[in-house]
Structure formats: C-alpha cells, structure tokens
Amino acid sequence: MARRSSLGRRLLRQRMAVVGMAVLALMLVGAAFAPLIAPYDPEAMDIIHRLSPPAAAHWFGTDDFGRDEFSRVLFGARLSMITGTLVVVFATVAGTVLGLLSSTLRWLDDLLMRFSDALMAFPDILLAIALMAALGPSLLDVVLALGTVYTPRVARLVRGAALVLQRTQFVEAAAALGAGELRIVCAHLLPNTFAVLIVQATFTFAAAVLTEAALSFLGAGIPPPTPSWGNMIAEGQQYLDRADWLIMAPGLAILLTVLALQLVGDGLRDALDPRLRGLT
Amino acid sequence: MNAGETLLEVEELCTSFFTDEGEAKAVDGVSFTVRPGETLALVGESGSGKSVTALSIMRLFPSPPGRIVGGRLRLHWNGVVHDLVAASEPRMRRLRGSAISMIFQEPMTSLNPLLTVGEQVAEVLRAHTDLGRRAIARRTVEMLDRVGIAAPERRAHDYPHHLSGGMRQRVMIAVALVCAPALLIADEPTTALDVTIQGQVLELMRGLRAEFGMGLLFITHNLGVVAEIADRVAVMYAGRLVETADVLALFDHPRHPYTAALLRSLPRLCRGEAAPAGALEAIPGQIPSPFERPPGCPFAPRCGFARPRCTETVPPLEVTPGGQAVRCIRRREIVP
Amino acid sequence: MNAVARIALRRGGGMLVVMFFVASVVFAIIHIIPGDPAGVMLGPSATAADVAALRARLGLNAPLPMQYVRFLGDAVRLDLGQSLFLNQSVGAALLSRAPVTLQLTLMAAGLATVLGVPIGVLSALRRGGWLDQAVTVLAMAAASLPSFWIGLTLIEYLSVKFRLFPVAGYGPPGAGLLVHLHSLVLPAIAVGLPNMALILRLTRTAMLDVLNEDYVRTARAKGLPPATVVIKHAFRNARTAVLTVVGVTVIGLIGGAIVTETVFGLPGVGNLIVASVLNRDYPVIEGALLVISGIYVLINLATDLLYLVLDPRLRD
Numbered sequence: 001m002a003r004r005s006s007l008g009r010r011l012l013r014q015r016m017a018v019v020g021m022a023v024l025a026l027m028l029v030g031a032a033f034a035p036l037i038a039p040y041d042p043e044a045m046d047i048i049h050r051l052s053p054p055a056a057a058h059w060f061g062t063d064d065f066g067r068d069e070f071s072r073v074l075f076g077a078r079l080s081m082i083t084g085t086l087v088v089v090f091a092t093v094a095g096t097v098l099g100l101l102s103s104t105l106r107w108l109d110d111l112l113m114r115f116s117d118a119l120m121a122f123p124d125i126l127l128a129i130a131l132m133a134a135l136g137p138s139l140l141d142v143v144l145a146l147g148t149v150y151t152p153r154v155a156r157l158v159r160g161a162a163l164v165l166q167r168t169q170f171v172e173a174a175a176a177l178g179a180g181e182l183r184i185v186c187a188h189l190l191p192n193t194f195a196v197l198i199v200q201a202t203f204t205f206a207a208a209v210l211t212e213a214a215l216s217f218l219g220a221g222i223p224p225p226t227p228s229w230g231n232m233i234a235e236g237q238q239y240l241d242r243a244d245w246l247i248m249a250p251g252l253a254i255l256l257t258v259l260a261l262q263l264v265g266d267g268l269r270d271a272l273d274p275r276l277r278g279l280t
Numbered sequence: 281m282n283a284g285e286t287l288l289e290v291e292e293l294c295t296s297f298f299t300d301e302g303e304a305k306a307v308d309g310v311s312f313t314v315r316p317g318e319t320l321a322l323v324g325e326s327g328s329g330k331s332v333t334a335l336s337i338m339r340l341f342p343s344p345p346g347r348i349v350g351g352r353l354r355l356h357w358n359g360v361v362h363d364l365v366a367a368s369e370p371r372m373r374r375l376r377g378s379a380i381s382m383i384f385q386e387p388m389t390s391l392n393p394l395l396t397v398g399e400q401v402a403e404v405l406r407a408h409t410d411l412g413r414r415a416i417a418r419r420t421v422e423m424l425d426r427v428g429i430a431a432p433e434r435r436a437h438d439y440p441h442h443l444s445g446g447m448r449q450r451v452m453i454a455v456a457l458v459c460a461p462a463l464l465i466a467d468e469p470t471t472a473l474d475v476t477i478q479g480q481v482l483e484l485m486r487g488l489r490a491e492f493g494m495g496l497l498f499i500t501h502n503l504g505v506v507a508e509i510a511d512r513v514a515v516m517y518a519g520r521l522v523e524t525a526d527v528l529a530l531f532d533h534p535r536h537p538y539t540a541a542l543l544r545s546l547p548r549l550c551r552g553e554a555a556p557a558g559a560l561e562a563i564p565g566q567i568p569s570p571f572e573r574p575p576g577c578p579f580a581p582r583c584g585f586a587r588p589r590c591t592e593t594v595p596p597l598e599v600t601p602g603g604q605a606v607r608c609i610r611r612r613e614i615v616p
Numbered sequence: 617m618n619a620v621a622r623i624a625l626r627r628g629g630g631m632l633v634v635m636f637f638v639a640s641v642v643f644a645i646i647h648i649i650p651g652d653p654a655g656v657m658l659g660p661s662a663t664a665a666d667v668a669a670l671r672a673r674l675g676l677n678a679p680l681p682m683q684y685v686r687f688l689g690d691a692v693r694l695d696l697g698q699s700l701f702l703n704q705s706v707g708a709a710l711l712s713r714a715p716v717t718l719q720l721t722l723m724a725a726g727l728a729t730v731l732g733v734p735i736g737v738l739s740a741l742r743r744g745g746w747l748d749q750a751v752t753v754l755a756m757a758a759a760s761l762p763s764f765w766i767g768l769t770l771i772e773y774l775s776v777k778f779r780l781f782p783v784a785g786y787g788p789p790g791a792g793l794l795v796h797l798h799s800l801v802l803p804a805i806a807v808g809l810p811n812m813a814l815i816l817r818l819t820r821t822a823m824l825d826v827l828n829e830d831y832v833r834t835a836r837a838k839g840l841p842p843a844t845v846v847i848k849h850a851f852r853n854a855r856t857a858v859l860t861v862v863g864v865t866v867i868g869l870i871g872g873a874i875v876t877e878t879v880f881g882l883p884g885v886g887n888l889i890v891a892s893v894l895n896r897d898y899p900v901i902e903g904a905l906l907v908i909s910g911i912y913v914l915i916n917l918a919t920d921l922l923y924l925v926l927d928p929r930l931r932d
Contacts, residue, residue, distance in 0.1 A: 118637035121909040123871025126889070130645050130901055133893045206760070213762050214875050218890050233765060237879075240768060241776045251765040258760035340836055344744070376839030384837075389830040393929060394852050403848075404838045439928045455838065 017267020023260035031078040040068035042075040043225050051243045061245040063235060072227040073249050079228050080209050080257060083142060087208040088201045090147030095154025096190075096197070102155065103162035113159075116152035124149050124207065125214050132220045142221055146211055150204045157200055161193040195272040202265035206258045213254055229254050286356055287495040288314040288337070288463055293351035295329075295336045297570075304570040306332040308519035308578075310351075311597055311605070314463065319489065319496040321510035321527070323503065323542075327567045329519040330499045334465045337364060337497075338382050339372050355379065357462050378408040381456035385468040387448035391440040397451050398424070398436025401458055408459050423454040426491075428484055446477035450484065457488060463495045470505060482508055503546060507531065512603070515539050518568050518578035521597065524605040535606045538563075538579045540616035577608070585614050619931045620924050627920050631913050638909045639691045642902050643684055696903035701895050706903035709888060716786075717884035720800055720873050721866075724808035728869070729862055732812040736819025736858075737851060740827060751816065759813035763872040767806035767879040774802060786882050803880045807872040811865045815858070822857035826850045856926055863919040867912050 030037060040058075046066030054061045060069035102109045119127065131145035215221030216230025224231050229250035236246025295307040307329045314320045322330045335341040336348055353364035357379045364372070376382075384390045391400060401420045405411055411419065424432035427450040440448055449469060456464055466485070470478040486509060489496055498509055506513055506527065513530045515523045515538065523536035534540040541563045565582035568574055574581060576591035583590070590609060599605045608614075671677055675686060690697065696706035704712075739748045775781045781802050787795035826832065827850055835849040874886030881887075885904060892900040924930050 114633065114637045115641065117634050118641045118909070121634065121638055121867075121912045122905065123867050123874065123908070123912075125871040125875060126905065126908060129874075129889065129893050130642075130905055133896060133898070133901055134645055210760075210762055214764065217762070217764055218875060218878060218893075220890070220893050230762075233768065237768060240772050244772055247765065247768050247772075251761070251769070254762060254765065255757065255760050259757055262756050262760060338837060340833065373839045373841065376837055378839060382837045384830060384834065386830055390834045392831040392835070392849050392853070394927065395848075403840060403844070407838065407840050407844075441929050452834070455834070 014267055014271065016263045017271075020260040020263030020267065023256055024264060027077055027257055027260070028081055030074055031081040034071075034074045034078045038068075038071035038074045040071045042067060042071045042227050044068075051239060053243070054245055060249040061243065063232070063243075063246055064239060069232075069245060069249050072232060073229070073253050076227045076229040076232060076250060077253065077257070079139075079222065079226070080212065080254075083139065083146070083212050084205040084208045086143040087146045087150060087212075088205050090143060091150040091154050091204055092197060092201055094147065094151045096158050096193075098151065099155040099158025099160075100162055102159045103166065109159070112155065116155055119149070119152045124211050128211055128215055129218065129220050132215060137221070137223045139222060142212060142215065145215075146208050149211070150207065154197070154200060154204070157196055158193055161196055165192055199265055199269045199272065202261050202268065206261040206265070209254065209257055209261070285316055286313045287316045287318075288356070288497070289352065289354040290333070290337070291352040291354075293333065293336060293353060294349045295332055295341065296347060296349050297341075297345045298347065299345050302571050305519055305573055306346075306570050307336060308573060309594065309597075310514075310516065310519070310521045312514045312521060312524055313603070314495045314497055316462065316495055317489075317493050319498055319509055319511045321506040321513045322497060322499045322516060323501065323506055323513055324516035325501060325567055327518070327570070328516040329570075330516050331467055333516070334382065334467050334497065334499055337465060338376060338380060339364065339367075339369075340376075340382070355463070374408070377404050377456075377461070378459045379461055380463045380465065381459075381461040382465040382467065383449070383452045383456045383469050385471050387445050387452055387472065390452055391448055393440055396437050396439055397443065400451070401436075401454050404455055404458050419458065423458045424451070426488070427451070427454045427457075428480075429454075444477075445473055446481060449473060449477075449481055453481075453484065453488065457492060457494075460492055461494055463497065464489075465497045465499070467499045468501070469498075471500070471502070478505075485509065503542065515542070518573060519570060520578055520594075520607065521605070522579065522607045524599075524603065526604070529604065534616060535604070535611055536579075536608050537583045537585050537614070537616040541582075541584075585610055585616065620921070623924060624921055627917055631917050634913055635910060636688075638913070639688055639906060640684075642905045642909075643687050645905075646898050646902055647680065647683065691906060696906070697899040699892075699900050700897045701892075702897070702900070706899050709900060710885060710903055710907055713883055713885045713888050715789075716800075716882050717870075717873055717877070717886060719797075720803055720807065720877070720882065720884060721869050723797075723800055723804035724811065724869050724873065725862070725866060727804055727808035728812035728815050728865070732815030733819050733858060736816040737823050737846070739816070739820045740823035741846065743824065748820075752820075755813035755816045757813075759810050759817075761810060762875075763806045763810055764875050764879050766809055767803060767876050770802045770806055771879070786880065799880075800882075803873075803876050803882060806876050806879070807869060810872065811869050814865050814868075815861055818861040819854070819858050822854040822861075823850060825857075826854045829853070856923055859919055859922060859926070863915060866915055870908060870912070 044067060046062065048066065049058070049062050050064055050066040052058060052062045054069075058068050058070065060073060063069055063072070098112055102112045122130075127149050128145045131148060132141060135141035135145060212221055212228065213230035213233070216228040217234045219231070219234065221230060222228040224235065232250040233247045236243065236250075239246055290313070291311050293307055293310045294305070297304040297306055310329070310333050312320060312322075322333065324330045332341060332346075337353055339348075348365050351365070355362040355364055355375070357375070362371070362375060362379075364375075367375070391397070398417075398420050401423055402416050405416045405419055409416075421432045421436055424436060429435050429447060429450055435443075440451070443451065452469075469485070470481050473481060482505065485496070496509075498505075500506060510527045513523075513525060513527050514521055515530075515536065517538050523530070523534070523539045525535065530539065531543065534543055541561075544561045545563060563582055568578060568581070574591065576593055577583070577586070577595050580586040580590040587610065595607045595609045597605050597607045598611065675683060678686070694707065696710070698705050699709055702709055735751060739751050742748055771781075782799050787799040789796045831853075832845065832850050835845045840849075873884070874889055876882075877884045877886035878890055885908075888900065889904045891897075892904070
C-alpha cells in the first residue's frame with residue numbers, strides 16, 4: 001500500500017524545486033556566459049543558409065536572415081535574466097519602501113492603496129503597453145514599465161505583513177522601550193517579511209519574463225535586431241508552416257524558464273513557511 | 281429492552297495510520313460491548329485513541345493513511361448482524377445516519393454554514409427514508425422541537441451562525457436522531473460548551489435516550505460527566521482497553537492501576553477520612569506516542585504496581601461473566 | 617435585501633473612487649512624460665506649425681491642472697475624444713471592436729472555468745493520485761506558456777497541418793454564426809489555457825481546505841451519497857474562493873485576449889490598442905485604458921455582490 005502524507009508531498013515538491021533550481025542555474029550560466037558560449041554572433045547574418053532546420057552546424061536552425069537560432073536563444077536568455085532581475089529589484093525596493101511607509105503613515109496609506117488598486121485594475125500587459133507608449137523602446141524603459149506594473153503587489157504584501165507584525169507584542173515592546181520608528185522597521189519588520197518577499201520575487205520574475213515576451217512580440221518592447229524571445233517569435237510567425245523551429249525554440253525556452261521559476265517559488269514557499277500558502 | 285442482547289460488539293479492534301513517520305497505532309486492542317438502551321462511557325486522556333475508536337465504528341477516519349488492521353466490529357440491527365470491518369462503503373453509507381449516528385465535539389464548526397438548520401436535518405431523512413417533502417418538513421420541525429429548540433418552524437430557516445453553541449449542539453443531536461438510530465456515538469459533545477449549557481445538553485440526552493431507547497456510546501475524558509450519564513464505563517489507555525465495569529463499581533472499586541490513578545487525580549473539595557483534600561495527584565510520566573508503543577502493558581512505565589513481567593507481554597483482557605473486564609496480570613494481587 | 621442594497625451602494629461608491637484614481641493614473645501616464653506630447657505623437661518629420669495646431673486642438677497649452685480637470689470632466693461624461701489616425705471618435709472605435717473581444721473573453725473564461733473547476737475538484741478528491749500529480753505538472757506548464765505562443769502552435773498544427781480551423785481567418789458574424797464562432801475557438805483555447813491552469817490549481821487548493829472541515833465529516837457521518845457530500849457540502853463552501861479566483865483571472869484573460877487578437881488577426885479591441893500604441897494614437901490608448909479598467913472594476917463589483925448571494929453570513 002502506497003504511503004501518502006503531507007511530509008512526503010513536501011519532499012516531492014522539494015525535488016521538483018531542486019529540478020527547477022538546476023534549470024534556472026543552467027539558464028543563468030548560459031545567460032551570463034552567452035558571449036563566450038554562443039557559437040555564432042546572434043546578429044551575424046548568413047543569407048545562404050537562411051531558414052535551415054536544426055542540424056549539427058546550427059543546433060536550433062537559422063532564421064530568415066541566416067542568423068543562428070541557438071545563439072539568439074542564448075542571448076535572449078541573457079536579456080530575460082537581466083530584465084527579470086532588474087524588474088524584481090525595482091519592484092521589491094519600490095514596493096517595500098511604499099509598503100512600509102503605507103503601514104506607518106495613516107494618511108499616506110489610504111492614498112497609496114487606492115493608487116495601487118487603480119494600477120491593478122489594468123491587465124499587466126495593457127499597463128505595460130501604455131507605459132511603453134509613453135516611454136521609449138529600450139531595455140531601461142521596459143524595466144521601468146514592468147517595474148511599475150509589479151510594484152503594487154509587492155507594496156500590498158509588505159504593507160499587509162507589516163500591519164500584522166505591528167500588532168504583535170515584540171514591536172510594541174520595542175516601541176515602549178523607546179526605539180525609533182525607523183529602527184523598529186529595519187530591525188524587526190524587514191527580517192520577518194523576508195520570506196514573503198523572496199517567494200513573491202520568484203513569481204514576479206516569472207511574470208516579468210512572460211510580459212516582456214508579450215511586449216516584444218507586439219513590437220512594443222525590445223526592438224530587433226536585439227534578440228528577445230518575444231520578438232524572435234514575432235519574426236518567426238510568417239514562417240510558421242515551413243520553419244517552425246523559429247517559434248518552437250524561443251517558446252520552449254520561455255516555458256522552461258517560467259516553469260522552473262514557478263517550481264522554485266512553490267518549493268520556497270513550502271520550505272520557508274507552510275502558513276504562507278494562502279498569501280501569494 | 282432485552283438485557284441479554286447486544287447491539288454493538290467491539291473485539292480487539294486495531295486501527296493504525298500509515299504515514300511517512302511510520303505506523304501510528306492509534307487503537308491497539310479495544311474490546312467492549314454496548315447493549316440496547318444502555319449507555320457506555322468510553323473514557324481516557326487525549327491520545328488514548330477513544331475518538332479513533334468511534335471513527336472506526338463509523339468507518340469515518342481518513343482512509344489513505346488509516347486502516348483497520350485487526351479485530352472485529354459487529355452491529356446487530358434489524359435482525360441482521362453487520363460486519364462493520366468488511367462492509368462495503370455503500371453499505372456503511374446506509375448504516376450511517378440511520379442505524380448508527382455520531383455527534384462531535386465542536387458544534388461551532390460541525391454544521392455547514394451555508395445551509396439552513398432545517399435543511400441539514402431534512403437531508404438525513406431524504407437520504408434514508410422514502411418520505412415526501414411535506415412529511416420530511418414535518419418530521420424536521422418535530423425533531424427540532426424535541427431537542428428543545430423554541431419556535432422550531434421559524435428556526436428551521438435559520439443559518440447556523442444565528443444560533444448559539446448550545447443550540448447548535450442541539451441541532452446536531454436532532455440531525456443524529458431524526459432517523460431513530462439504534463446506536464448514538466457522542467464524541468465529547470459537551471466539552472466545548474459552557475458549564476451551564478453542558479448540564480442542559482446532558483439532561484436533553486438523558487431524556488432522549490429514555491424516549492428513543494437507543495444505545496449510547498459516550499466518549500469523554502471528564503469523569504464527572506461519566507458519573508452523570510453512564511451505566512457502564514470502559515477505560516482506555518494508549519490505544520488499549522484496560523478496564524470495563526459498571527459505573528458505580530468503577531468509582532468505588534477500580535481494578536486497574538490506571539483507573540485508580542485517574543480517580544485519584546480528581547480534585548476533591550471536601551475533607552474526609554477516606555479522601556483527605558491535599559495536593560493534586562498527577563500521574564507521573566507521559567502517555568506514549570502512537571508511533572512507539574512500549575512492549576507489554578502500555579501503562580507499565582508509569583504504574584506504581586509494575587513488575588518486570590508486565591513489560592514482557594501484553595496482558596490479556598480478562599472478562600468476568602458480569603461483563604466486567606480488566607487488562608492487568610496482577611489484578612488478583614493488588615488493590616490499586 | 618435591504619442589507620444587500622446597502623452594501624451594493626457602498627461598494628458602488630468605492631468603485632467610483634477607484635475609477636477616479638484610475639482616470640488619474642491614465643492621465644499621469646500620458647501627460648507626465650518628458651517632452652512635448654504633441655511632438656512625440658506626430659513624430660520627428662512634423663513641422664512646427666503642425667505641432668502647434670495639434671497642441672491647440674488637444675488643449676495642451678492650458679496649465680496641467682486645468683488639463684487634468686478637463687480630462688476628468690470628459691471622462692465622467694464618457695467623452696473619450698477623437699482618434700488621431702482613425703476617422704472616428706474613440707468611443708465609436710472601441711464600441712465597434714468590443715463585441716469580438718467580449719466574445720473571445722467570454723469563450724475563454726467559459727472554457728477555463730468549465731474545465732478548470734471540475735478537474736480541480738477531482739484532483740483534490742484524489743489527492744496524491746496519478747491524476748492529481750499529472751494534472752499539477754501539466755497545469756504549471758500550461759501556466760508557463762505565453763498565450764500568443766499557444767495560439768501560434770495551435771495554428772500550426774490545427775489550422776495549417778490538419779486544416780481543422782481557418783488560418784488567421786476571422787469569420788465575421790455576417791458569414792454565419794457557426795463560421796464566426798468556429799473562428800474564435802482556437803483563440804479562446806490559446807487565451808483560456810493558461811487561465812484554466814490557474815483556476816484549476818486554486819480550485820484544488822480551496823477544495824483541499826474545505827474537505828478537512830468538520831462539517832464535511834458531519835455530512836459523511838449522515839450517510840449522505842458521496843456526490844452530495846462533495847457538491848452540496850464541500851464545493852458549496854469552496855465556491856466563493858473559486859469565484860474570487862475567476863474574478864481575479866478575468867483581468868489576465870483580457871490581457872491575453874489583447875495579445876492573442878494580433879496572432880489571429882481578430883478585429884477586436886486588442887488589435888486596436890496595439891495599433892494605437894505603434895501609431896502613438898494617445899486618445900485611443902487613454903480611452904481603452906479607461907474602458908477596460910472600468911470593465912474590470914464592474915466585474916469586481918459584480919463578484920462582491922455575488923458573494924452576498926452565496927454566503928448568508930455576509931448579509932449580517
């Protein structure tokens with residue numbers, strides 16, 4: 001008779017999380033060392049060999065300009081990793097600051113929460129597109145736009161955790177002992193919200209990768225010739241019937257990355273605190 | 281009510297939970313009988329396995345980890361003997377609510393918050409009888425009235441959150457008895473209630489028992505309640521039955537060292553020769569974990585009368601013709 | 617019902633407040649960019665006279681606060697202005713394209729819910745079984761795929777290779793209802809699949825929580841048929857959580873629809889928005905933002921009211 005219990009499932013989850021982490025590590029290494037690993041320059045054209053299927057010379061085939069798809073996917077990984085990291089840093093820092101401020105200053109709280117409600121009333125991609133229309137087509141602008149999209153969620157999370165912690169006794173005790181507000185915040189609140197933030201960061205990363213891909217696919221994100229998985233799929237669209245590796249390779253890359261991030265996020269959430277299950 | 285008949289026979293029941301941490305032997309050798317119309321109190325500390333015993337009779341424990349691994353459960357109902365261990369799930373479903381009913385400890389969470397109180401009584405009738413809508417509605421209101429709920433026609437349309445804890449427990453009793461089961465299992469029904477309400481609910485249960493004539497298996501850790509409601513008492517320790525006796529006999533002359541220790545640990549308010557008021561007598565040590573039952577008698581590590589041979593083999597349950605039982609190899613030698 | 621009306625009014629008021637902030641955010645996005653909006657809109661090849669004319673036409677010479685007030689006033693009167701590139705008002709443009717997007721979103725939501733909820737319930741009932749494990753992994757994978765990629769893959773296999781569906785062929789309602797709906801099936805699958813995965817996972821979690829509750833044990837102790845226990849007792853208590861999920865994922869659905877319309881060439885709001893972004897047709901972008909967020913806030917209001925219907929405890 002098979003044994004099933006919550007501990008067993010947690011172990012299984014950890015195993016999946018480990019697999020996820022391995023995939024991510026591979027992705028990060030590939031992204032970091034892309035200039036060294038990539039067999040070709042991602043923007044080097046070779047018209048003679050355009051639209052060739054995957055083979056020994058080009059592992060993922062070539063696109064309509066004869067550029068090596070594998071190298072492009074690799075550099076696309078680089079772009080996604082950089083974008084994801086920057087967006088997470090932006091959203092986490094901005095969200096934490098706003099969330100903490102919100103939890104300590106009543107008048108600001110109402111205002112900020114209404115703004116965050118408003119921001120969350122747009123679909124991620126729509127808000128991102130609108131911001132990109134106002135900004136320009138560069139990596140920094142993409143980070144700015146996506147960072148703005150994902151800051152409200154982090155702010156809410158931090159504010160919620162901070163409000164809960166504020167009511168607990170040790171914070172009251174610290175205040176009674178005369179510790180300044182800022183010191184209480186830094187010493188007590190931050191370490192306790194850490195777990196929640198890490199878990200949220202992985203999911204934000206995953207969302208950022210997907211949204212950046214959508215932006216670039218629509219032409220509102222990273223413009224070609226810089227390879228982004230999204231604009232690669234856009235370029236491969238017209239060759240759907242004869243060169244499907246052009247959309248399969250970047251698509252599967254997105255799948256692997258986002259799936260790995262979700263597995264890691266779930267694993268972290270289980271490992272750090274089973275109580276968090278309801279929060280994110 | 282023929283005193284010679286039996287309603288429920290439990291014979292060396294063993295129920296274990298198989299988890300990643302190993303096998304938890306929640307019930308490891310429990311035997312007792314309940315006769316029609318009789319109230320048997322099942323007594324023990326938390327962790328003794330009394331709730332799991334009750335759930336085993338109903339086959340309601342979560343079944344991937346839990347399994348009945350030994351013993352027999354027989355219910356005599358409507359002239360048929362039902363083997364509750366081997367019975368199919370559809371058969372068990374037919375018995376639950378109609379032949380055997382159970383009420384639980386937490387009235388605040390045991391009722392579905394999204395259904396009216398009347399509906400929760402009516403659906404039992406719908407599941408087990410052929411009555412039409414109007415008859416069901418009438419029986420529902422009658423039952424609510426019988427358990428002491430005022431203005432039952434109106435109350436039937438209330439939701440559980442409109443009712444107090446005591447009233448919710450009354451509704452639970454109505455749900456359990458509306459199909460007139462032969463056996464009612466009550467798992468600590470008054471523990472979560474205020475003391476004043478406790479008395480009312482016990483009073484109600486005594487009245488209904490007289491009226492319906494069902495057998496009552498009353499699970500509790502409170503010896504005071506036992507004295508009020510039980511005809512006979514079965515004492516459990518660490519998953520095993522250690523003593524069974526008539527209630528008066530149990531209180532006057534406990535035969536198992538654990539029972540005696542339990543009675544001694546009751547606080548006494550009066551001074552007297554036989555039981556001078558003084559320091560509370562706790563039983564030293566702790567109940568063993570269901571994952572690690574000690575060999576031999578489970579109480580031996582904490583027993584003042586223990587001898588080396590007590591830890592060698594499990595003492596057999598010795599049953600006297602009168603229905604008393606003790607599981608102690610030294611029972612003839614000691615007066616605990 | 618008096619309680620319901622009161623709560624509806626209060627929530628409605630809250631909704632208006634949120635819309636006020638939404639309008640402010642929209643204004644901020646468009647008007648607080650550095651540089652001259654009119655110049656950006658017309659591009660580098662515009663003459664100074666053109667720019668000045670556009671500025672006057674859009675009222676950009678007024679001080680910012682006044683522009684803000686005028687913008688709010690227009691929004692309240694539902695006057696969304698004129699498109700810069702299409703020969704129609706923003707309102708008319710959105711209205712003409714709304715039906716397609718609405719149908720797509722509804723089909724996708726229907727698919728996601730009709731498949732996701734029952735599978736989520738089954739997964740919870742057979743927790744740890746092979747169905748549960750397989751479904752969990754597949755659901756996570758489906759939620760990791762961009763809907764536009766799913767759309768392209770579906771086109772490649774089902775439209776091109778197996779010729780079961782039109783390739784980027786939109787069948788307008790005029791061509792017959794069946795043709796019209798048929799052309800929406802693949803886009804609905806593409807948009808609905810990631811959402812189905814989310815709904816599935818969250819339904820499963822909600823059911824697992826509920827199945828552990830005492831009242832479910834009571835229901836079993838009554839000898840009720842298993843279907844009754846699962847549906848009338850367990851799921852009934854999980855349904856508000858499921859409703860929450862569906863409400864929250866609607867916004868993702870709308871986002872997915874926006875992107876997927878371009879893959880399938882559907883003449884919907886999404887295609888309009890994308891074109892407007894590339895053309896810098898700001899009035900349309902503003903209008904679309906207001907309308908879509910308005911729809912989302914309305915949906916939120918509807919789900920809040922639905923909670924009241926579903927859970928009697930909230931009415932007191």
